[in-house]
Amino acid sequence: MRQPAHGRAGGKVILLGEHAVVYGRPALAAAVPLAVDARLEPGAGPRLVSDHADDPRGAELVAAAARATGLDPTRVVVHVRSDIPPGRGLGSSAALSVAVLRASAAAAGRTLSPAETLACGRDLERIFHGTPSGVDPAVAALGGCVRFVRGEPPEVALVRPGARLRLVVAWGDRPRSTGAAVGGLRARWEAARARYERLFDDVAAVVADGIAALERGDAAALGAAFDRNQALLETLGVSSPEVETLARHARVAGARGAKLTGGGAGGAVIAIADDADAVAAALQARAVDTLVVGIGDDVRIDGRMEA
Numbered sequence: 001m002r003q004p005a006h007g008r009a010g011g012k013v014i015l016l017g018e019h020a021v022v023y024g025r026p027a028l029a030a031a032v033p034l035a036v037d038a039r040l041e042p043g044a045g046p047r048l049v050s051d052h053a054d055d056p057r058g059a060e061l062v063a064a065a066a067r068a069t070g071l072d073p074t075r076v077v078v079h080v081r082s083d084i085p086p087g088r089g090l091g092s093s094a095a096l097s098v099a100v101l102r103a104s105a106a107a108a109g110r111t112l113s114p115a116e117t118l119a120c121g122r123d124l125e126r127i128f129h130g131t132p133s134g135v136d137p138a139v140a141a142l143g144g145c146v147r148f149v150r151g152e153p154p155e156v157a158l159v160r161p162g163a164r165l166r167l168v169v170a171w172g173d174r175p176r177s178t179g180a181a182v183g184g185l186r187a188r189w190e191a192a193r194a195r196y197e198r199l200f201d202d203v204a205a206v207v208a209d210g211i212a213a214l215e216r217g218d219a220a221a222l223g224a225a226f227d228r229n230q231a232l233l234e235t236l237g238v239s240s241p242e243v244e245t246l247a248r249h250a251r252v253a254g255a256r257g258a259k260l261t262g263g264g265a266g267g268a269v270i271a272i273a274d275d276a277d278a279v280a281a282a283l284q285a286r287a288v289d290t291l292v293v294g295i296g297d298d299v300r301i302d303g304r305m306e307a
């Protein structure tokens with residue numbers, strides 16, 4: 001086993017299209033400058049030692065990543081440190097999966113291609129929630145701002161903003177479960193497929209408008225797309241009063257649009273604003289944590305692929 005063996009991967013925000021992306025519609029997602037670092041050591045394993053609360057699925061992740069890279073899982077211990085708050089829709093489980101995978105590959109003396117990282121990262125993310133689209137590990141593996149469509153292989157294209165647009169990301173102190181939100185929507189879709197397929201088509205139209213707005217550098221049109229997407233997420237039943245209140249406060253503080261990001265049912269909110277610092281300050285006054293990021297900024301994490 002090669003030492004030292006490190007791996008790193010980043011979090012993300014879904015700008016537009018979460019949930020509908022599970023049903024084959026496109027999503028737009030961007031890397032954020034929050035990351036997970038993993039360090040692999042020989043020891044009695046498989047074992048994951050985390051700076052966050054221990055998760056029983058950690059050992060399963062370490063074992064699966066070890067097997068995928070040709071290591072003996074019983075001899076692997078991985079220590080992780082994460083800046084990504086878990087359970088807020090910021091891609092913490094995908095970043096954890098990709099960071100552990102990269103550390104395992106480094107220990108095995110292997111270099112994974114972006115396509116291998118993406119495919120294997122998605123398999124590992126399944127340990128945390130059942131039917132992921134793969135958008136989170138795609139951004140964790142590749143970085144940047146991407147249009148993503150699930151598939152074998154997925155369609156991943158870099159989107160270049162026409163101007164520097166600033167995004168406020170805000171999250172409270174209550175984690176929630178993406179798996180539960182995805183499962184709840186699946187049950188509703190099974191009971192009324194035609195209705196939900198139409199809603200997913202409406203989301204796809206918003207995503208197309210939002211991508212065009214981003215490429216033009218049009219903050220007003222991108223903000224309008226955020227608001228339309230939020231209304232559809234509410235109709236899909238994956239929003240919550242907590243995120244709706246935060247989105248409303250962001251708009252009152254001057255945001256051009258705001259929505260939940262990721263699995264929903266709580267979690268993080270994103271807002272597009274000309275004066276992003278003012279919106280972030282207004283939200284911080286409501287006891288939430290915030291991060292201001294330029295959409296598509298070169299968030300260099302590790303192993304970035306230029307598309």
Ligand code: PMV
Pocket residue numbers: 014017018019020021022088089090091092131132133134135136178182261262263264
């Ligand atoms: O909550 P997160 O960061 O895992 O994002 C989930 C995004 C969904 O579209 C709801 C699920 C998926 O697998 O794409």
